[in-house]
Amino acid sequence: MRLYLASTSPARRALLAQSGIEPVLVSPGVDEDAAAAAAAAALGRDLTGPELVSLLAVAKASAVADADVAGSPVDGFVFGGDSAFEVDGRLYGKPHDPAVARERWRQMLAAGGGTLWSGHCVVDRRRDLDPATGRTGGPDAARAVPPVRSLVTSPAGVPELGDVAPGGSALAAGGDRVVAVDSAVLTFADDVSADEIDAYVATGEPLEVAGAFTIDGRAAAYITRIDxxxxxxxxxxxxxxxxxxxxxxxxxxxxLWSL
Structure with a gap:
């Protein structure tokens, strides 16, 4: 069974590959800043961490689900994901610029840690549907094992998953898709020096990742706990x-394993 990854992230691909799944990578081509700004304007307020990452996960999965890949329609499941790091109520995405990354690290270390929000959306685009039901035995039949809350989307296009506490998760299903948010609370080492921050930023590793760090790279040594x-x-x-x-x-x- 094929899984399309609406991302070109080497880290996401590696996670799936290590789990025995070889995804088809497709760039979603979503303007994340524009999508987030439009939703915030519609709501009349800033998005919360769960709202932001679920909104962008849905946007990415939807963009790939309705596209042709290598000249053919998608046939399988499409996964879209997004991440943001929250420190003292402020959301951090990708810093892009070294000066921004250094300042974020100073702020994160001063706070001692933060919450990583991870948004997920899976869209069913299998083509072997039962003509009688229009499904493959998918969402409606499967929700009995166990029940899942119904997916509701606000007029601003934001999935309504309810309150998600730091370290918690939420999941909802509706129609051809399932949307979820998971989170992890991170604690940073309390003795990281300015020289260490400068050296880490100079590698370029933190510039294109949410929160300006990775736990599967050089930053692992600076993180003492993950809940x-x-x-x-x-x-x-x-x-x-x-x-x-x-x-x-x-x-x-x-x-989904590649045997």
């Missing part, structure tokens, strides 16, 4: 993705 799924911090929560497929579509994790 939550480590994979969520890398780019997708594998336990949550497994639950989305099972509870939303009746698909077992091993059904």
């Amino acid at each position: 939550g799924a480590p994979s969520a911090v890398i780019g997708m929560s594998l336990p949550v993705l497994r639950s989305m497929l099972l509870r939303g579509f009746g698909i077992a994790w091993h059904d």
